[in-house]
Amino acid sequence: MLEKEFILRDNVLVVRLKGEIDHHEATILRNEWQRYLHDENLKHVILNMDAVTFMDSSGIGVILGRYKEVMTKGGEFVVCGVHGYIDRLFSMSGLVKVVRIEENEEDALLSLGVAS
Amino acid sequence: MLEKEFILRDNVLVVRLKGEIDHHEATILRNEWQRYLHDENLKHVILNMDAVTFMDSSGIGVILGRYKEVMTKGGEFVVCGVHGYIDRLFSMSGLVKVVRIEENEEDALLSLGVAS
């Protein structure tokens, strides 16, 4: 199971995930996430991985896919709450070199110029 | 998994079980329980089922087996903490008509004349 929370802060979409990201959940996540990204006013994305307990390469795929969409819009893609096993997957997959990583949501928001 | 606690109070053996009683666990439980019952000074048994989350007919078998041993010694066999699903199994199997059932350990001890 994967629980998803989408929060809008100015032109930033904050995505909070909780649970397991596999291929089944990644497909559902992508569909929902893309509906938010169609919003013209929305520019940047903060992805909070703090409560993700499991992820496989389908998770890497869905993150890379949204990263590319945000780049196309000229926005920034920031990930926070990356630790333990998720951190290992981010390193292995090279995601760590592509997206900006911040400690927590507050730092991520500040880095995008949004007061938290 | 089944956790077992054996407590001696005067001539009463209190057996507290926690977890699941199936055939695998029942076999282990019987061996341990019988070692205590070899004690000459020990007469009665109180079985506390309050924390048992699963039981099948192997559980009924191990309880009936110890009930008979205690009877042979001329002791009493009291069960407490019997509710929900365990209560259903006790009724279905007729155990409810054979052993004495008390609400909790305190009542069971009192019924055997042991001040709690």
Add this chain to the structure above:
Amino acid sequence: MKNEMELKFLSVSKNESFARSTVASFVAQIDPTMDELTELKTVVSEAVTNAIIHGYEEREDGWITIHCKILDENVVELTIRDEGVGIENVALAKEPLYTSKPELERSGMGFSIMESFTDELVVESEVGKGTTVTMKKQFHQVKTVCH
């Protein structure tokens, strides 16, 4: 929502809890109540234990197969099979309190419990070939989910 799985494992008593929790986690997808899940776990436990104790007489190298099918109408069909010694007299075996192994503290309640916790129970057995127990259980309190 049709779905189906088969689980095969060695006749090791430690596998009893693995077997019932695997079936329970498969059937969880149709949103059973806690009571229904406990009943399901119990009947799996009874049939698997019988295969281990009676079918394979506690040898640990026999295979036990569980087939679990979720039928459209919220009915679960469960088949538990061993290739053990088989049952000579199935009618007698199904009698409440009958057991061929009282020395192992069997209560003879296994088939009675399977019967009361399911809606259909069929026992097929051949001496020297093995035993197949097929059960159907209706899950009533299923939330309707969009298809």
Add this chain to the structure above:
Amino acid sequence: MKNEMELKFLSVSKNESFARSTVASFVAQIDPTMDELTELKTVVSEAVTNAIIHGYEEREDGWITIHCKILDENVVELTIRDEGVGIENVALAKEPLYTSKPELERSGMGFSIMESFTDELVVESEVGKGTTVTMKKQFHQVKTVCH
């Protein structure tokens, strides 16, 4: 402590989490660390996902079989098999970042992850017949238990 099981289920994506948690609960008997269990779950997830997406091209009526064997020396052997389309060029398929389905946002990391989270990976495949992935994983931090 030798033990063995086989799990067969339909190529339905909802079964991915069922498959990995069943393997994890079977292997739990050798007392793996949390990290080892997570790695194991991940490689099961990768291979099962590949069978569903690539092997059966998202048809939901294919069978996936997982064979899991606990060998004496705390080694787990895992075989994941489908009877799907098969792989034409296994060497190419195993290349990091190679994927035949970029339109599905596949990252091409599946085999790389299986390789780094296990100690041995063998891929056998025949076009039109199916694919079998065999992995061996050593569990180091196993408490010694009396036999």
